[in-house]
Amino acid sequence: MTTPRKTDRLLEQRRAEVDDFRRRWFRFCRRWRAANNRDPEEGRAFLEAALADGLPEIGDVVPPPPAPAVEVAAARAVVAASGFMDADDYAVQHRLRRGTDPVRHFVSEGWRSLRTPSLRFDLWHYWAEHLDPTDDTVNPLVHYLLRGRHDGLAPLPTPAPTRTPTTLTTGPRRACLFAGYDRDGLVDETVVLYLTELARHADVFYLADGVLEPGELARLDGIVQGAWSIPHAAYDFGSFSLLARELVGWERLEAYDEVVLANDSCYLLRPLDDVFAEMDTRACDWWSLQATSMEHDESYITDDSPIPLAEAKRRFIGPRHWTDDRFLHLSSYFLVFRRPVLDDPGFRWRLDTVTRQEEKRLVIHKYEVGISRYLVDAGFDFDTYLPDLWAFHPLYGRHFFELVEQGFPLVKRNYLGENPRHVADLGRWEERLRAALRGVPDAPYALMRAHLERVTAPAMLHEAYAAALADDGRRQIPVRATQGYGLRRLDRETPSFDHWWAFPVSPSGRMDPGMRAVLDEVRDDPSLHKVVLTRGRPLDEVPTGERVTVIPMDTPAGQAAMVRCGVLLAAEKPDVAWPFAFPRARHHHVHLGVGLPAATEASDGVDWARVEAVATASTGEALLRAATIPDLQLGRTWATGLPRHDHLVLAPDDLPADVRAEEERLRQRLDGRPLVVWWMHGPARDLPDGLADWAREHDVVVGVREPRVDRPDGWTRALMAHDLPHLVGLSDRAVASTTSIHRVASAVVTDHDPHALDALVTGVPVLRTSPGADLLDEGWARPRQADDDLLRHLRDLAEGGFACRDVELPAGAAPLDGAAARRFVHRLRSLRLR
Structure with a gap:
């Protein structure tokens, strides 16, 4: 593991600059407000002096921050007086509501969401190049107007001459940094297949953003060189950054000729041998499978034919744009960087300083498009496996199946599951892929469909496959469900x-x-x-x-x-x-x-x-x-x-077939060991010391059930850190019905989850870790209050063989005879609408 000391030193310098500017800015805001309150002409003169000469030094003085409204008013006055913002164009290009003040919008919120104020100023380039890209307390345009331009900083990047592209002389040694995410905490079989193929061409290092179910990372043993699960909520670039700067480290990556960045947003359709063999012959500094530019948009009416990549570079590299996604760039689902780029300090700086963003759009603009733009401006040349620039983002458009016919090896999951461009006839995607992949061994269609159905809401799948073409050739966009x-x-x-x-x-x-x-x-x-x-x-x-x-x-x-x-x-x-x-x-x-x-x-x-x-x-x-x-x-x-x-008290032969089968599968996983279910609703707290020793001594399986597996403060993550000998996940993804868990459990540990307390009707011991009043009724097998010494209670249960307690129904209770649903239905039948 390598500490990125150069990045750390540069971050210290940038943070010192940000801190110094903020102190100057705070004093300016207060003095401008006071001058403006005395006389607007005095305030205007004070402002013009700051624009002309910059903000003066104030030494080590730490002025108190002004009120937020004062700071916004001061920033608005500075930007408006500078004439540097094209307010009318800003309102049109960023689609502001009628009556919105463009300058106020920019200084109060627009700059943080990378709304370009003028084609004369590159907001993110200036931010990343001269400020702290992990900090959003200083408006880059305000800094430029009051400090940067007086120090000779440029408002736009200055493109460097194109470098001689890199030519590989021998078969390259590759590493692959792979970003994963799964809402159910799983390593899906489709991901295992993709990683297995990548591992034929590169040393793969896998990082899942989130918490995986116990045992899931073990599925990658023998496939990847390293595998981690760490919640960071910074999307795929957050995983790439963490892998490069810490988990793998830049020093280790220096042993490779190429580093691949890939993620699990795609399914593998065919082997990657042809891709890597072809690109090994190309001279370039970085490459991907295809390029994207909204300047060449998809159209059902006008010509949207592919443009040769060389022509696309001439046409689309250079002009400024109001939104960053209109720049020609390479997408992050599959990027490959060669040694000159990997050694470039600016590239490392941008990857090292990836931080969590409030919107996915900002991840795309800052890191996906931002890194592409930086490398182009720095003179690095890129290439793509597809020789042409296809319309829009072709992996989401109507031409995608043509790409597959030309050898494209991947398909986007959310193309098949969400169909964001309303491509007609996408419901037949498997049939269309089979036709496009003639002569290629079968892609994992069944696994792809199972994964799509697991991670995509049924309503979204229904809408994705409802788009069609009318007889006149026009698209029929599916009608959405109504609301309100x-x-x-x-x-x-x-x-x-x-x-x-x-x-x-x-x-x-x-x-x-x-x-x-x-x-x-x-x-x-x-x-x-x-x-x-x-x-x-x-x-x-x-x-x-x-x-x-x-x-x-x-x-x-x-x-x-x-x-x-x-x-x-x-x-x-x-x-x-x-x-x-x-x-x-x-x-x-x-x-x-x-x-x-x-x-x-x-x-x-x-x-x-x-x-x-x-x-x-x-x-x-x-x-x-x-x-x-x-x-x-x-x-x-x-x-x-x-x-x-009802199903808790029925004999196994009386259970529905699927519930009985699930119970049998769970018992097989236990292999005769007792199951203690950690059934929690709230965030994780400190676990008792000695829990792993207790589980090992009594050969106990601990099963964790909680609302969301991937919570950073959840119990799954907390228990995985305790080196338990047998830990299993019992999420609703792993075990569909709580009935199976109750019928198999030897004991339940819970805080206040109402489903966990159903164990009281079976007599299974329940340890409650949160204070609460006793049950109102007499007769139920009461939970033990175990918040004082949980481990002692667990020892007592294990030494007593996890004996069940007698359940006596309280007065007025319905019998536990498996017929509650029948009595409930009888009452339902008596209801009549008015």
Whole structure:
């Protein structure tokens, strides 16, 4: 690991410059305001003197910062008086709302989002070249007007003469810095295949932005030279930067002739041998598979034929643009740099100083386009595997399949899954790829489709594949789902029916066990129309039965079916399950139950008033809900038992086939060891010392279940750092149903996750790490309060063989007989719309 000392020293110098300017600027703002308040002419003279002579030195004085409004007013006055900003063009080019003051917009927010103030000033070049690119406290144009131009700094880059391009004399030794991200904390099989192919041509170093499930990095053993998982939220360039400056280090990279930057936004379609063999013969300093420029845009009407790259360089390199994405540049999904670029201090500086950005657009402008522009201005020559510049970004356009026919080796995931350019007939992408890849071994089509469905919302896939061409050749853009007034109008104009029941899945894409139990109870009833509304991802097990419709919620067809449903079920909080304001007069909102009341609970601002009924486990729970949720009266509670408890108490042979199979798979993973489930809802806290020794001594498997695996402050990351002998991920990606976890668990450790407390009806020991009141009802197997000495409680459980506790139902509780869904459905059938 190498410390980038040159970068550190330069950062210290830049930060000292920024600090010195800010101190001068703070004094200027206060003095200008005072002068302007006394006499506007005096203020104007003070301002003109600063523009003419710059800001004077103030030594070590540290003036207090002015009020934000004063600072904005001063910056506006400086920029307006300088005449350096083209305000009218700024308003037009950046599409400001009518009546917006362009200068105020620029000094208050525009500069931070790289809104070019004038074609005479290059905002990001000046920022990166003369200030601290990791800091956004000094407006580069204000610095230039009051300091930079007086020190001889240029407002625009001065292009250097083109250098002699690099020619490879022997087969190059390559390294590959690979950036990964997966919302489910997985290393997908498509990524493994891509990395395996890259490893045939380069030493690969992999970094995932986020937290991976336990054991996922081990899938890359023998493929990559190094693999890490570190949450940094700085996109792919954040991973490239961290790999180059720390994890791999520039000193180690000096042993390579080429360094490849690649990411997992693409699927591999064919081997890369032809690409590298061809580019080894090309003289250039850096290269990619294709170039991009919005100056050559895609068109269904005019000619958008490819332009030879040499001609594109002559036409599109040089002119200034109001937005950086219009510059000719190479995209970051696959970039290759040769030794002269890798040794260039300006290139290293820009890669070393990558920092987190608020918008992905800024990542593209600062690093993807920014590095391309810097290298071109520095005289480095580039080349591309495709000999031509294709229209727009061709990997997202209608010509993409032509590129594949010419040997292009990759396809963008979000092209196939999101279709941002509304390319017609994209739903047939597999058939079209097979035709374009004639003579090439089959691409991993099934794996690609599975990955697309896992990471792309069903509604987005539906929209992506709905674009078509009309008979007259015009594109038919799919109609999007409506919101707000449009949805309320659709609801008013559409009849609702008592026998139409809606079953929404959770936002994560999983169906709640209680929702599943109710659906199983009625799925073969021909008198009911069951509408299953998917979200997040497609269901692993598609429900079947009489009159069962499965459709994405956020599509026009899904909304049309949804508003017809007279019964709207919910397993989440009402505003999460139904983020729409449907009136009770037209729909019955019925909740399947919150869970066992382990502590005093309140409405938390949730709109429970629209809920007509809530299932409860007992009359005691019903009293607690009515007392703590103001909008929920006692008469609207149904003591049917919680449907989600049904599958917990059934014999294995009585479970649905998919739930039984999932339980068997989980037991196989445990290999006879006890499973202690770390089932947490809040952020990670300090873990007890000796946890790994305890798990090793008792041969325990620790399974971690939390809402999001990739949280930097999550329990998955915290537990992975403790070197546990057996740690497994139990996220909803790894285990779809909480039922399987409860049926297999030997003990549960939780803070306040309501699903974790379902273990109390099975008698499995529950250790609670957060303080809370006891259960209202007598009889449930109560949790142990273990926040004082968690490890001692864990030792006691392990030494006692994780013995289950007896469960005695409290007075007024529904029986735990696996029939709560049946009783719940019986109550549902009695509802009638007014």
